[in-house]
Each structure stands twice: as C-alpha cells, then as structure tokens.
Amino acid sequence: MADPYGFLKHDRADAKKRPAAERLSDWNEVYLDLDAETRGSQVRTQAARCMDCGVPFCHSGSAGCPLGNLIPEWNDLVRRGDWEQASDRLHATNNFPEFTGRLCPAPCEAACVLAISHDAGGAVAIKRVEQAIADVSWDQGLVKPAQSHVSSGKRVAVVGSGPAGLAAAQQLTRAGHEVTVYERDDRLGGLLRYGIPEFKMEKKVLDRRLSQLRKEGTKFVTGCEVGVDLTVEQLRERFDAVVLAVGALRGRDDTTTPGRELAGxxxxxxxxxxxxxxxxxxxxxxxxxxxxxxxxxxxxxxxxxxxxxxxxxxxxxxxxxxxxxxxxxxxxxxxxxxxxxxxxxxxxxxxxxxxxxxxxxxxxxxxxxxxxxxxxxxxxxxxxxxxxxxxxxxxxxxxxxxxxxxxxxxxAIGFEGVEHMPLLDALGIDLTSRGTISCGSDWQTQAPGVFVCGDAHRGASLVVWAIAEGRSVANAVDRFLTGSSDLPSPVIPN
Ligand code: SF4
Missing domain, CATH: 3.50.50.60 (FAD/NAD(P)-binding domain)
Structure with missing residues (x-):
C-alpha cells in the first residue's frame, strides 16, 4: 500500500545532469550515471511520492500513458525496494522502458494528479522511476530473453526496425511466429539509431535490447530495401503477413521563404x-x-x-x-x-x-x-x-x-509523412492527405495481409506511441494468423 502522504514528505527531484561544459566535450548521455546504490535510494524516495490514486490518470485515458503502464504498481514496488517485481510489472506493458525512460516527454507526468497543484510539489517523477527500473533490470541481469515454447508455423515480415517495428517483432516472436525484420539501412534501429543523438540515448542501450530480440529468435536483415532488393512477389511468397513500420521521415521543407535555394x-x-x-x-x-x-x-x-x-x-x-x-x-x-x-x-x-x-x-x-x-x-x-x-x-x-x-x-519544421518508396506502389497502397498509411480497425491496410503501425500510420509522434502501436498491431497480426490472440492491444487505430 503506497504512502498517501509521501508527496508531503519528499520534494520532487529530477535526475541530475552532468556539468554543461563536460557534456559539450563528448557525446555521452546528458544525465549523470550514478552508482546503483545512490540511484536506487534517490529513486525510491521519488517513487514514494506516488499516492496510488483510486483513479490513476497517469496510467491510462486520453492524457495518460498510451501503453497503459502500471505506474502506481511499480512506484510502490520501487518504494519498497522490490526491483525484480517492479521490472516484471514494467515489462508487462512496455517492451523497451529504457527507450521511453530516456526519450518520452512523459504524458503520464502531465496527467499525474500531483501535477495539478503547485502546493503538491509537482508530478511524481515517473519517467525517472521508469528509467531507473529499466537500468537496474539490465544491471542486475533481470532482463532475460523470453523464448516462445510454441511454434505457429507462420512467418511474418516486419519492414522497418524503429521502435514500432521492434515492438511488433518482439511480441510476434514471443507468440511463436517466425519473424524477420528488414531494415534498409546498414544498422538496425531506424530513428533510434540515426535520428536520436547519442547524448539523448547512447546506442549501447539499443544494442543490448537488439541482442535480447536476437536471442528470442527474431531474425534481422539489414541493407535490404523491401520492394527493391526483395520484391513484393518474394515477400508474399515467403511470408504469411507483413507489418509496415517504415516511419514518417519525409521532412517538411520551406518552399516559400526567399533564398531557400542557397547552399548551406x-x-x-x-x-x-x-x-x-x-x-x-x-x-x-x-x-x-x-x-x-x-x-x-x-x-x-x-x-x-x-x-x-x-x-x-x-x-x-x-x-x-x-x-x-x-x-x-x-x-x-x-x-x-x-x-x-x-x-x-x-x-x-x-x-x-x-x-x-x-x-x-x-x-x-x-x-x-x-x-x-x-x-x-x-x-x-x-x-x-x-x-x-x-x-x-x-x-x-x-x-x-x-x-x-x-x-x-x-x-526542423516537422515531417510530412512516409517517404516515397517503391514498396508502397508495388503493394498498391495510397497515402492519406497527411502522407500516412491508413488502416482498418484491425490495423490492416488496403493490401490484404499487410498491416501498419507507428509513425507510418500515426504520423511523426512519440516513441511511446510507436511501441504502443507495435504491440497492438502484433495482436492484430496474431489474430489474423491464428484466429485469436492473447497479446495485449493497448491502443486502437486513429
Ligand atoms: Fe501516483 Fe500520480 Fe499516478 Fe496518482 S496520478 S497514481 S500520484 S503517479
């Protein structure tokens, strides 16, 4: 049972950053990498500010966490120092909490009841607690490959290895399908690799998670543009379902300001x-x-x-x-x-x-x-x-x-949707007026057996939405392949 007066005993304290001059001299993450004991005790105090509200607005609803993260539950587990259970409850709803802990702007904190009043001292530092649970889980060896003990005999291709594609791939692999992720770049990760700077998330954080996916059985092919290096006919022949997680990287240009044509x-x-x-x-x-x-x-x-x-x-x-x-x-x-x-x-x-x-x-x-x-x-x-x-x-x-x-x-004036790619032409998929790929309530596009998730469907958005859509599309694909699914589906298509 959480301490309902915790927020009156402890001030909110955000994670400490390294000195600015030091940060500018390297590419490492901005925040101080504390030793495990200090980090643990600081974060337990922050988690103790959570009241475990009867209606936890942080946890779901239109303004809270799209993943439905069980925030009050793991706040209380951290307060009590039970990192193993906290890790279990966090991973129950989020495949990659070390990504969201670092990169998500935390709509959960805006939705936290304690954010409403200045007298309450500000929202629970949910994002900090989330990242600490994820990092402690890795440090203590709590993150283990979760191999499926069943095999559906079905094959799924995931096109794109950003957070949506990786979440879909991990869920589907764990459900017993044979999953291959295709990435056109030379390395995996999509925006997480080549869009997000090292000072926000060091790539070793991504690499250790990719290693977990590999051990679970997900296969990866890099340097392969589906629709060019692998034709749609080959794709259809080899796979029972396809998930498009190709992002929305078409940058908005300035077409009106005089001088835009200048070099530089x-x-x-x-x-x-x-x-x-x-x-x-x-x-x-x-x-x-x-x-x-x-x-x-x-x-x-x-x-x-x-x-x-x-x-x-x-x-x-x-x-x-x-x-x-x-x-x-x-x-x-x-x-x-x-x-x-x-x-x-x-x-x-x-x-x-x-x-x-x-x-x-x-x-x-x-x-x-x-x-x-x-x-x-x-x-x-x-x-x-x-x-x-x-x-x-x-x-x-x-x-x-x-x-x-x-x-x-x-x-840096935004993105206009999915980049032009031969794959979409070959599949006969049209883009919406927003430059995104539409789908039905089952996440299936106008091409039968082809599903979409993440920024390609939603438009450029938060990493937490990408993971939520990746998890949801996995449920839809699993249902499509087997007739039913036990996989969670935290969000519905917009
Ligand atoms: Fe805790 Fe804030 Fe969520 Fe309430 S809304 S359960 S105080 S994190």
Whole structure:
C-alpha cells in the first residue's frame, strides 16, 4: 500500500545532469550515471511520492500513458525496494522502458494528479522511476530473453526496425511466429539509431535490447530495401503477413521563404543522420557545424537534437528560432493551476549548454554571398493566428527587421509523412492527405495481409506511441494468423 502522504514528505527531484561544459566535450548521455546504490535510494524516495490514486490518470485515458503502464504498481514496488517485481510489472506493458525512460516527454507526468497543484510539489517523477527500473533490470541481469515454447508455423515480415517495428517483432516472436525484420539501412534501429543523438540515448542501450530480440529468435536483415532488393512477389511468397513500420521521415521543407535555394540550407535529418553515423565510427559528420553560425528553424524535439549536435560539433554560434512565444515555464506563470505540458518540455537540456533561442520570430528571407551560399537571415517578430477557415497563419507584429549571421541553416519544421518508396506502389497502397498509411480497425491496410503501425500510420509522434502501436498491431497480426490472440492491444487505430 503506497504512502498517501509521501508527496508531503519528499520534494520532487529530477535526475541530475552532468556539468554543461563536460557534456559539450563528448557525446555521452546528458544525465549523470550514478552508482546503483545512490540511484536506487534517490529513486525510491521519488517513487514514494506516488499516492496510488483510486483513479490513476497517469496510467491510462486520453492524457495518460498510451501503453497503459502500471505506474502506481511499480512506484510502490520501487518504494519498497522490490526491483525484480517492479521490472516484471514494467515489462508487462512496455517492451523497451529504457527507450521511453530516456526519450518520452512523459504524458503520464502531465496527467499525474500531483501535477495539478503547485502546493503538491509537482508530478511524481515517473519517467525517472521508469528509467531507473529499466537500468537496474539490465544491471542486475533481470532482463532475460523470453523464448516462445510454441511454434505457429507462420512467418511474418516486419519492414522497418524503429521502435514500432521492434515492438511488433518482439511480441510476434514471443507468440511463436517466425519473424524477420528488414531494415534498409546498414544498422538496425531506424530513428533510434540515426535520428536520436547519442547524448539523448547512447546506442549501447539499443544494442543490448537488439541482442535480447536476437536471442528470442527474431531474425534481422539489414541493407535490404523491401520492394527493391526483395520484391513484393518474394515477400508474399515467403511470408504469411507483413507489418509496415517504415516511419514518417519525409521532412517538411520551406518552399516559400526567399533564398531557400542557397547552399548551406538543409533539412534537419540531413544534419542528424551523418552526425549520428560519425558517432558510430563512420568517419566525417557530413554537414559539420564546426566554426559556423548555425540557425535552426523550429522549436521542437528535432530542432533541439540539431541544437545539441551543432554545439558539440563546435559551432561558432547556435540560434534556434520558434514562431511561438516563450514557453510558460520560462515566464512567471505561477498563477496557473494547470500543468503546462507540452510547453514546459520545449526546453531541453541542450538549451542549457550553449547557444540562444528566439521566440515569436520568423525568417523573412535568407541572404547569400556571391557564391550562392547562405550568410545571413532576416528576421521579423510575429504571432501565430488562425484565419477564418481555421488555417494557421503567421502575422508580423513589428516593422523592425533583424539581420543575423547564418552559415548553416537547419529546417526542423516537422515531417510530412512516409517517404516515397517503391514498396508502397508495388503493394498498391495510397497515402492519406497527411502522407500516412491508413488502416482498418484491425490495423490492416488496403493490401490484404499487410498491416501498419507507428509513425507510418500515426504520423511523426512519440516513441511511446510507436511501441504502443507495435504491440497492438502484433495482436492484430496474431489474430489474423491464428484466429485469436492473447497479446495485449493497448491502443486502437486513429
Ligand atoms: Fe501516483 Fe500520480 Fe499516478 Fe496518482 S496520478 S497514481 S500520484 S503517479
């Protein structure tokens, strides 16, 4: 039984970060890697703040955890120091809690009852507890391959090895199907490998989980673009079902700002992928920010990843621009009784290290030199409104134009859905107006026996949603292959 007064006895304490100067000198994770004993005692105190609410909003519902993580249960187990049971209960709903503990912006914390009142001291530090359980589980050897003792005789191909594909593959393998994951890149992990910088999640965290999947029996094929290197006819012949987990990596471009054609202006992923490859030992980082005045357009997750990458590459300056106003957490907004997520999360550790941010501004034009390379941006203050038809419009609020240096401009203004790929043409699958792949209530696309999950279905979203969809599609595929399924299905298609 949880202590209902725990939150009155203990203050919320977030995980400690390494000093900014030290972080900038390497690519390792931002947070301090505490010894097991210290981490354990600190996290037990944080877990003890949980009241074990009768209606735990953190755990489910429209605002809580999409995976239905059993948060009050494992908070209490951690409070009591029962890491083994906590690990069991956490893994019951989440295949990869070490990913979500590091990367998820924690909608559960925004939904926590303690987040409503400032007097309560803030939400339970759920994300920190989750990561600690996952890391302790690995440290203590509690994470073991869970091999299936049955074989269905059915074969499933999973196309894409990001979090959705890996979750689907693990669930289906454990259900007794023969699963092969195809990845077009040379290494596994999708966005987790080449999109997320090392300072947010070191790749050894991904590799140890992949090793578990291999031991369980999931097969992996890298460097294979399904639809090209493996034809749809071969795919159909070899597999009884196919899961598309191909992500939504088509970056939104800026097609209207004068000067966009200048050299030195790139989509965010053109910067992040080679930088992450360099961390894997693949040589030079491609678009290198070293010595450059870097301007990042877009205030979200991807922009922050570019920000931390550029500062670590040794940029002369880094400036991130956002059309929206400064987040409430940075204003004196103590009067509001309501949680400020996701606004509060628009400040990332990378922003504390170096560089500058400007809010409520937009680029009016890019200015180049005689060689056609961007050298400056012209900025105006703006506000974002909706027009009569409900469309978002950006309105200048000042006549004044600021001219700032810019040798490298990175566009981190979102994603527009699934990239063009021959596989979809060959399967006869059309994209929606959002650039995503639609499906029925059984996660099946317009191509019979072909299912979809993750960003390819949902559009670019959180890692926790990718895992939730991967688990749900596994239930649907299992049902399709065998007529029923005991696998969990935490979410329904949108
Ligand atoms: Fe604990 Fe907060 Fe969830 Fe309540 S809402 S059970 S206090 S984590």
């Amino acid at each position: 202006i790139h989509l965010a992923m053109e910067h992040l992928v080679p930088a992450n490859r360099a961390c894997e030992g693949d040589g030079a980082p491609g678009i290198d920010a070293a010595g450059k005045h870097v301007v990042i357009i877009g205030g979200g997750d991807t922009g922050a990843d570019c920000y931390g990458t550029a500062t670590r590459q040794g940029a002369a300056s880094v400036l991130q621009l956002d059309q929206y106003p400064q987040p409430p957490s940075q204003r004196d907004d103590e009067r509001s009784p309501w949680p400020v997520w996701p606004w509060i999360l628009r400040t990332y550790p990378a922003h504390e290290e170096a560089g500058e941010r400007k809010f409520a501004v937009a680029v009016e034009s890019f200015v180049g030199d005689e060689d056609g390379h961007v050298r400056q941006i012209r900025l105006r203050e703006v506000r974002v409104e909706k027009d009569a038809s409900g469309r978002r419009v950006v309105v200048p609020t000042s006549e004044e134009v600021q001219v700032l240096p810019a040798d490298l401009v990175l566009l």
